[in-house]
Every structure is written in C-alpha cells, then in structure tokens.
Amino acid sequence: MADKKRILIVDDEENHRFMVGLHLKENYDILEAQNGLEALNILDDEHVDLILLDVKMDVMDGLTFLSHLRKKNLNIPVIVISAFNNVRTAVESMKLGALDYITKPVDIEILKNQIENLLESEDKNEMELVEDYVYEGVYSKEGLGKIIDVLKLVAPTDATVLIMGESGTGKELVARSIHLNSPRKNEPFLAVNCAALNENLIESELFGHEKGAFTGAESRKLGKFELANGGTLFLDEVGELPISTQAKLLRVLQEGTFERVGGTKTIKTDVRIIAATNRDLEKMVQEGKFREDLYYRLNVFPVKLPPLRERKNEIPLLLDFFIKKYSQKFQKIIKGYEDGFLEKLMRYDFPGNIRELENIVERSIILARSERLTSDLLPPLKYSNGFDSGVKNIKEHEIEAIKNALKETGGNKTKAAELLGISRKTLHNKLKEYNIEV
Numbered sequence: 001m002a003d004k005k006r007i008l009i010v011d012d013e014e015n016h017r018f019m020v021g022l023h024l025k026e027n028y029d030i031l032e033a034q035n036g037l038e039a040l041n042i043l044d045d046e047h048v049d050l051i052l053l054d055v056k057m058d059v060m061d062g063l064t065f066l067s068h069l070r071k072k073n074l075n076i077p078v079i080v081i082s083a084f085n086n087v088r089t090a091v092e093s094m095k096l097g098a099l100d101y102i103t104k105p106v107d108i109e110i111l112k113n114q115i116e117n118l119l120e121s122e123d124k125n126e127m128e129l130v131e132d133y134v135y136e137g138v139y140s141k142e143g144l145g146k147i148i149d150v151l152k153l154v155a156p157t158d159a160t161v162l163i164m165g166e167s168g169t170g171k172e173l174v175a176r177s178i179h180l181n182s183p184r185k186n187e188p189f190l191a192v193n194c195a196a197l198n199e200n201l202i203e204s205e206l207f208g209h210e211k212g213a214f215t216g217a218e219s220r221k222l223g224k225f226e227l228a229n230g231g232t233l234f235l236d237e238v239g240e241l242p243i244s245t246q247a248k249l250l251r252v253l254q255e256g257t258f259e260r261v262g263g264t265k266t267i268k269t270d271v272r273i274i275a276a277t278n279r280d281l282e283k284m285v286q287e288g289k290f291r292e293d294l295y296y297r298l299n300v301f302p303v304k305l306p307p308l309r310e311r312k313n314e315i316p317l318l319l320d321f322f323i324k325k326y327s328q329k330f331q332k333i334i335k336g337y338e339d340g341f342l343e344k345l346m347r348y349d350f351p352g353n354i355r356e357l358e359n360i361v362e363r364s365i366i367l368a369r370s371e372r373l374t375s376d377l378l379p380p381l382k383y384s385n386g387f388d389s390g391v392k393n394i395k396e397h398e399i400e401a402i403k404n405a406l407k408e409t410g411g412n413k414t415k416a417a418e419l420l421g422i423s424r425k426t427l428h429n430k431l432k433e434y435n436i437e438v
C-alpha cells in the first residue's frame with residue numbers, strides 16, 4: 001500500500017487540532033504546529049503534502065506564514081480555515097496562494113472532500129496569472145489556467161477546436177484568444193451564431209449569395225467563409241445548425257471549397273474553424289440530430305470549459321475585473337465590496353456562469369450609492385438548497401433543533417416546545433412551515 005499522505009495542521013487551538021486530526025488520521029499522517037513559526041520549522045525537516053492553516057494565531061498568523069511559504073518556493077497546497085465573518089482574509093490568503101478555504105465551524109465532510117480534491121489534482125502550483133498568453137479576461141492558474149496551458153499548444157496550429165461548456169462560461173472569449181495567439185492574429189476573426197438564423201439565412205451568412213438567388217437577394221453578398229479568408233471563423237452554437245447546412249459545412253471543412261447560394265463558381269477558402277456548443281453533440285449524433293462525420297471533423301481538439309461553480313476561486317478575480325470595467329463604464333468610484341457581498345456570491349451556484357456574475361456586478365454598480373458594494377445590492381439569488389443566503393444557517397439550525405427536541409421528548413410537542421423555549425403554538429407553526437413530520 002502506498003504511504004499515507006501527510007497533512008500539517010497549523011492552529012493555536014489545541015482542541016481544534018485534536019478534533020480535526022481525529023477525523024483525518026485514519027487516512028492521513030498528521031503533523032501539528034501551534035503557529036506559523038513552528039510550521040515553518042517543521043517544513044524545514046519534514047515532507048508535507050498539504051497544510052490546513054488557521055488564520056488567527058498569536059505568534060505568526062496564517063497570512064504571514066503563507067507569504068513565507070511562497071518565498072521558500074514551496075508548492076504545498078494550503079487550505080485556509082477562517083472564521084465565518086472573515087471572508088476578506090480568505091480572499092487575501094487565496095491571493096497569497098492558498099488553494100481553498102473553509103469556514104469555522106469546520107464541516108468535516110466538506111473538509112475531507114477539499115483535501116481529497118487538492119491531493120488528487122496533479123498541479124499543486126500556487127495561483128498566479130500566466131502572462132504569456134493573450135486572453136482578454138482574468139483567470140487563476142488552478143481554474144481556467146489549466147485549460148489555457150493546453151490552448152498554448154493548440155493555438156499556434158491550424159487545428160479545428162471544439163469548445164464545449166454551459167452558457168456564459170466564456171466560450172467566445174476563449175475562441176478569440178485562440179485566434180489572438182495564432183499566426184492568423186492579424187487576419188479577421190469572424191463569428192457566426194448558428195442559432196440566430198433560419199436555414200436560408202444561415203447558408204447565405206456562411207457562403208454568401210449571388211444577386212437574385214432568392215427573393216430579396218438584391219445584390220451579391222459575400223459570406224463569412226470568404227470574408228474570413230486567411231483568418232479564423234467562429235461557429236457559435238454549432239449544435240443548432242440545420243442538418244442540410246451541416247452537409248455543406250462538412251464539405252468546406254474537408255475540401256476548403258464552396259459555392260455561393262445561387263452561384264456556380266467554386267470558391268477556395270483558407271479559414272481556421274473554432275466551433276462552440278452548449279449542447280451534448282455526442283448525444284445529438286446518437287439521436288440523429290447531428291452528422292457523425294461533421295462531429296468528428298469538428299471534434300479534432302475538444303476543450304471543455306468548466307462551469308463557474310466548479311472554479312469558485314476565480315470569483316474574487318472576476319469580481320475585481322468586472323468592478324473595474326463597470327465603474328469605468330458608469331463613471332462611478334467603486335473601490336471594492338463588503339465581505340457579505342462576496343460571501344453571498346461564493347455560496348451561489350451561478351447557473352448563468354460568468355455572464356450572470358457580470359450582469360450582477362453591472363447591476364450592483366448601477367444601484368450602488370457608496371464606494372463599496374454591499375450585499376443588499378444583490379438580486380435575490382436562488383441557492384441550490386432552496387434557502388436565501390444568510391437565512392440558511394438559522395433555518396437549518398432551527399429545523400435541527402426542533403427535530404432533536406422532538407426526538408428527545410418522544411414526539412411530545414408540549415415538552416418539545418418547553419425544551420426549545422417557545423410556545424406550543426410557535427412550534428406548531430414551525431412544524432407546518434418546515435414540513436416536519438412528527
């Protein structure tokens with residue numbers, strides 16, 4: 001059996017070290033330090049795979065420890081444990097290279113999960129911005145950075161790239177970056193939204209048409225394949241392409257030739273194709289809705305963009321980016337945000353991904369009346385557990401307390417209410433509200 005991985009718990013509370021260690025020692029080797037200084041000494045002598053770091057400690061606090069760790073060039077993954085009301089420290093520590101954070105009181109199951117994920121991830125490098133790839137947005141090394149590393153290799157080639165990802169995950173921005181980092185960067189980058197047009201229009205958009213090709217075709221029009229010659233053509237939402245157009249697209253991809261709608265002359269074109277979709281093309285192929293041969297042509301180099309909820313450590317970076325963008329646009333002085341603002345966003349799942357975050361920030365900045373964005377500027381966010389932010393914990397605690405009281409009293413409501421310090425009527429209302437069966 002492979003050796004157990006080693007975890008160093010840095011915390012000045014002995015109880016806390018003991019508690020956390022107790023849960024982890026079955027699967028990991030545990031080392032303990034009372035403060036940052038002691039931790040640094042341990043690291044001089046011992047190999048450590050992961051660090052659990054408390055922020056508030058007397059002799060060397062967590063943030064100072066982190067900056068020392070970085071100076072030593074040790075790429076050990078760090079999970080920061082911070083008090084619930086201290087999200088800003090968590091953000092600061094992420095900027096210093098911590099990879100994750102968890103709030104006190106620590107939920108052991110969540111912590112175990114985070115540890116597993118970090119230890120599994122091969123790339124244990126700290127978060128930092130990669131400079132040598134042109135990209136018109138922000139990302140962390142741990143998040144989109146991993147994908148950018150791969151794009152660095154494929155961008156300079158002429159390979160067809162298929163970008164997959166939920167709506168708003170940044171597919172178009174990635175497509176542009178591929179073009180910008182290719183030898184075609186000074187040639188056109190043109191986009192066609194395959195979903196926005198009906199069958200006739202899309203063909204004329206892609207291939208152009210001759211005068212009189214159909215009613216309304218009053219003059220010759222050049223299509224995107226002609227206009228993008230020498231450059232890159234971005235086929236957005238390619239899964240929406242009508243089957244008949246798919247055949248024509250396949251031909252251009254295979255032969256590099258096409259005819260304008262209503263025309264007879266064969267035209268040669270040299271374009272690099274980048275396609276994007278938020279649909280499951282493989283499934284569409286199985287269902288007969290997308291040509292298999294076209295799918296293979298497009299899927300030469302697949303790139304999957306993870307949803308924002310799977311790279312939440314990029315939220316603070318994106319937040320800063322959008323605050324700058326929209327405070328400039330609306331000519332407002334916005335210097336940052338309150339902890340609560342970020343905290344609510346960090347707990348949200350963003351079904352609309354980065355675009356949704358961007359819209360939220362834009363709206364908040366329009367509404368803002370002070371220099372810091374506050375959580376009351378946020379629109380109602382639907383959390384996956386059904387409760388609104390902040391209220392969640394109280395409600396959950398209440399439900400738990402009620403259930404416990406009922407258990408303890410064998411379901412006797414009068415006694416349970418007494419135990420809870422509320423009236424029988426209040427208990428009755430709450431049972432109804434929370435749908436608790438007795």
Ligand SMILES: Nc1ncnc2c1ncn2[C@@H]1O[C@H](COP(=O)(O)OP(=O)(O)OP(=O)(O)O)[C@@H](O)[C@H]1O
Nearest residue numbers: 137138139166167168169170171172173354355358
């Ligand atoms: N890493 C990033 N940094 C900054 N802004 C970003 C980033 N990624 C995406 N955005 C912004 O988020 C918005 C959505 O991105 P984009 O249009 O590229 O997503 P998409 O996947 O094409 O979405 P859709 O499927 O809805 O077309 C855009 O305004 C884009 O500029």
Ligand SMILES: [Mg+2]
Nearest residue numbers: 168171172236
């Ligand atoms: Mg798009």
